[in-house]
Amino acid sequence: MSMLRMNSDSTPLTFVKGVGPEKARVLEAEGLGSVRDLYEYFPRRYLDRSRLKSIGSLAEGELVTVVGTVSRAEKERSSSGKALFRVWLSDGTGNLVLTWFRGAVYFSKMVRPGDLLAVHGKVGFFCGHAQMQHPDFDRLQDASAESGAKGVSDADLFHTGGIIPLYPVTDAMKKAGLDSRRLRAIILRAMESHPAFIDEHLPDSIIASHGLLEINLAYRQIHCPVSSEMLERAVHRFKWNELFYAQLFFALRYHAQKKNNAAVRFERSGDKTALLYSLLPFSMTDAQKQAVREIYRDLRSGSQMNRLLQGDVGSGKTLVAMFSMALAVDNGLQAAIMAPTEILAFQHWLGIRKYCEPLGLRVGLLTGSQKKKERDVILSGLEDGSYDLAVGTHAMIEERVRFKRLGLIIIDEQHRFGVLQRKALQDKSVNPHVLLMTATPIPRTLCMGAFGDLDVTLIDELPGGRKAIVTRLCHENSKPRVLELIRKEVAAGRQAYIVYPLVDESEKIDLKAATDSYLQLQKDLLPELRIGLVHGRMKPAEKELIMDRFRQGDVDVLVGTTVIEVGVDVPNATVMVIEHAERFGLAQLHQLRGRVGRGPEQSYCYLLYSRLGGDAAERLRAMEASTDGFRLSEIDARIRGTGNVLGKEQSGMVSGFSMADLNRDSEILDVARDAAFRLVDDDPQLRNPLHRGIRNYYTTHYHEKFSLADIG
Numbered sequence: 061m062s063m064l065r066m067n068s069d070s071t072p073l074t075f076v077k078g079v080g081p082e083k084a085r086v087l088e089a090e091g092l093g094s095v096r097d098l099y100e101y102f103p104r105r106y107l108d109r110s111r112l113k114s115i116g117s118l119a120e121g122e123l124v125t126v127v128g129t130v131s132r133a134e135k136e137r138s139s140s141g142k143a144l145f146r147v148w149l150s151d152g153t154g155n156l157v158l159t160w161f162r163g164a165v166y167f168s169k170m171v172r173p174g175d176l177l178a179v180h181g182k183v184g185f186f187c188g189h190a191q192m193q194h195p196d197f198d199r200l201q202d203a204s205a206e207s208g209a210k211g212v213s214d215a216d217l218f219h220t221g222g223i224i225p226l227y228p229v230t231d232a233m234k235k236a237g238l239d240s241r242r243l244r245a246i247i248l249r250a251m252e253s254h255p256a257f258i259d260e261h262l263p264d265s266i267i268a269s270h271g272l273l274e275i276n277l278a279y280r281q282i283h284c285p286v287s288s289e290m291l292e293r294a295v296h297r298f299k300w301n302e303l304f305y306a307q308l309f310f311a312l313r314y315h316a317q318k319k320n321n322a323a324v325r326f327e328r329s330g331d332k333t334a335l336l337y338s339l340l341p342f343s344m345t346d347a348q349k350q351a352v353r354e355i356y357r358d359l360r361s362g363s364q365m366n367r368l369l370q371g372d373v374g375s376g377k378t379l380v381a382m383f384s385m386a387l388a389v390d391n392g393l394q395a396a397i398m399a400p401t402e403i404l405a406f407q408h409w410l411g412i413r414k415y416c417e418p419l420g421l422r423v424g425l426l427t428g429s430q431k432k433k434e435r436d437v438i439l440s441g442l443e444d445g446s447y448d449l450a451v452g453t454h455a456m457i458e459e460r461v462r463f464k465r466l467g468l469i470i471i472d473e474q475h476r477f478g479v480l481q482r483k484a485l486q487d488k489s490v491n492p493h494v495l496l497m498t499a500t501p502i503p504r505t506l507c508m509g510a511f512g513d514l515d516v517t518l519i520d521e522l523p524g525g526r527k528a529i530v531t532r533l534c535h536e537n538s539k540p541r542v543l544e545l546i547r548k549e550v551a552a553g554r555q556a557y558i559v560y561p562l563v564d565e566s567e568k569i570d571l572k573a574a575t576d577s578y579l580q581l582q583k584d585l586l587p588e589l590r591i592g593l594v595h596g597r598m599k600p601a602e603k604e605l606i607m608d609r610f611r612q613g614d615v616d617v618l619v620g621t622t623v624i625e626v627g628v629d630v631p632n633a634t635v636m637v638i639e640h641a642e643r644f645g646l647a648q649l650h651q652l653r654g655r656v657g658r659g660p661e662q663s664y665c666y667l668l669y670s671r672l673g674g675d676a677a678e679r680l681r682a683m684e685a686s687t688d689g690f691r692l693s694e695i696d697a698r699i700r701g702t703g704n705v706l707g708k709e710q711s712g713m714v715s716g717f718s719m720a721d722l723n724r725d726s727e728i729l730d731v732a733r734d735a736a737f738r739l740v741d742d743d744p745q746l747r748n749p750l751h752r753g754i755r756n757y758y759t760t761h762y763h764e765k766f767s768l769a770d771i772g
């Protein structure tokens with residue numbers, strides 16, 4: 061839990077009254093070797109005794125804390141024969157019955173008659189008796205303890221009222237008699253003997269304008285809150301700290317990037333962009349136009365673009381990417397777009413060729429599986445400049461791929477590439493402009509937390525004329541009805557996908573499920589339809605062939621694994637059936653569903669499940685209730701945690717927080733980000749003496765990630 065590592069000297073624990081050498085040794089072994097460590101050992105939670113009630117005064121439905129002694133504790137059996145554990149708690153004003161239906165055996169070992177418990181929960185009444193089920197509880201005094209805990213008086217425990225911190229206690233601490241109460245006493249003494257111990261690092265101006273608690277007061281209120289309001293302010297101060305410094309890191313990087321990375325100005329808007337615009341068979345959405353405007357502004361600015369283009373599935377990001385590439389060519393430069401899979405790269409290549417070849421542009425495809433001869437032609441074309449655009453997979457970052465004058469790189473599904481892969485592509489030229497694209501919407505706060513140094517463009521509008529996809533959750537027994545709908549849609553000239561989960565392409569059992577289903581559909585279930593199968597273990601050429609047949613309309617139903625998840629764009633497909641939908645993550649489900657609803661026809665998504673429980677039910681219901689990718693990714697972040705939603709590599713900054721939570725603290729994030737960027741606008745190298753505290757703090761904590769020297 062230790063959160064803020066301070067850089068001044070540490071005072072050993074033996075300077076704290078009540079900590080002898082033995083306890084000091086145990087604490088040190090647990091990472092609490094100094095007074096500073098104690099300051100930073102934050103409570104796990106709090107017991108709000110300011111709302112403490114006596115048992116005699118309890119009312120139905122209220123959420124309260126009650127302190128009492130265990131008079132009876134018994135394991136019983138319910139009428140259905142299940143073990144349950146019942147405890148009678150008395151405080152002189154009445155009895156409260158506590159019941160545990162789950163974990164009866166575990167709890168029966170923890171609670172004994174004579175224990176003094178503080179319990180927190182919702183009050184119910186049964187046959188006139190006050191009850192609580194599965195209460196939170198803390199043992200304030202153990203029945204087996206010798207007469208009270210040494211060094212802490214009862215007065216300290218029960219009569220002060222207020223909010224009581226509960227500290228995390230390890231087994232070793234417990235063995236040495238260092239329970240939560242004891243720690244509390246030690247920490248309080250440490251704070252009393254070493255007040256104003258931590259140097260305030262934020263200037264008065266920030267403290268005052270943001271109404272923050274001074275740092276020592278914040279520590280004091282975290283450990284010994286005088287009221288819930290003060291505790292809230294202390295928590296707010298520490299959240300503010302975390303978010304402010306993380307955003308300061310981004311602000312410094314952002315400024316350094318703008319200052320140091322001069323890039324070619326794309327000054328000319330020439331024929332290619334104009335022609336592309338005139339060739340479009342539809343009109344662009346306002347959001348697409350705005351995105352193109354923002355990107356063009358960067359490309360003309362003279363400093364390197366570093367922009368993240370976010371949009372929901374099917375929002376038309378590729379078109380925006382194409383306009384960026386056309387501007388590069390108008391300015392005599394080449395552009396490259398890298399995608400994570402061959403299917404996606406191939407599809408981009410088809411799409412980009414469709415619009416860009418009529419403009420006279422030559423578009424080369426580079427993938428790992430292509431034939432050497434074909435590849436050599438493209439390699440030399442990119443090197444001598446006869447090819448204008450390159451589309452490919454990570455095969456594009458290989459050493460022998462060279463460009464004559466690469467001015468813009470676009471990375472699709474950027475989170476599927478590592479930092480080094482992105483950099484390798486970037487290194488093929490001097491400061492090329494960079495456009496990152498993501499098809500999985502990232503909630504706003506998470507985006508700021510993880511990509512705070514990027515400019516972000518949002519396409520928050522789908523092309524007009526699209527109907528909302530009808531999503532239904534069905535038990536797998538209803539599959540015949542779903543197949544009937546597929547029949548009807550195919551009869552009307554449309555196509556369908558049936559997707560099987562495949563977490564890992566090497567899982568043969570899953571693969572078998574997809575293959576078996578394909579055979580069964582072909583032979584028995586939909587014998588009159590043309591069924592295709594695609595999965596990750598096929599050779600790229602085989603995959604391409606079948607995808608191509610589906611695209612051409614020569615296959616009615618494509619059975620596949622998640623290789624069709626991202627980017628596949630066949631607007632004529634109107635049915636997506638996801639088998640074992642409970643096994644997919646929310647982002648993946650949304651991506652899969654996004655393969656339909658891409659044309660003007662009504663589309664359907666059927667989520668088939670075999671068993672629904674826990675998070676899976678929540679995920680699938682969320683899918684049924686919403687088609688908004690941003691909303692779904694917020695729900696996903698809440699269910700799985702922000703780090704999981706961003707992926708390992710991108711969650712570095714976000715996972716460092718111990719107090720702030722990007723799902724909940726968006727207001728603080730906005731304000732702290734604004735303060736950090738304003739500070740760096742005024743004082744880009746933090747040289748103002750008033751910012752010395754911030755500079756020191758930053759250097760101690762963030763130096764390794766981005767040194768102030770890099771700002772130069």
Ligand SMILES: Nc1ncnc2c1ncn2[C@@H]1O[C@H](COP(=O)(O)OP(=O)(O)OP(=O)(O)O)[C@@H](O)[C@H]1O
Nearest residue numbers: 342343344345373374375376377378379499523627
């Ligand atoms: N303004 C528009 N009006 C109508 N159709 C459009 C428009 N913009 C793009 N499209 C079409 O919408 C489909 C989706 O576009 P695109 O593939 O660029 O989406 P995307 O944002 O990359 O989606 P995904 O992330 O799901 O692959 C394509 O068939 C494209 O031709």
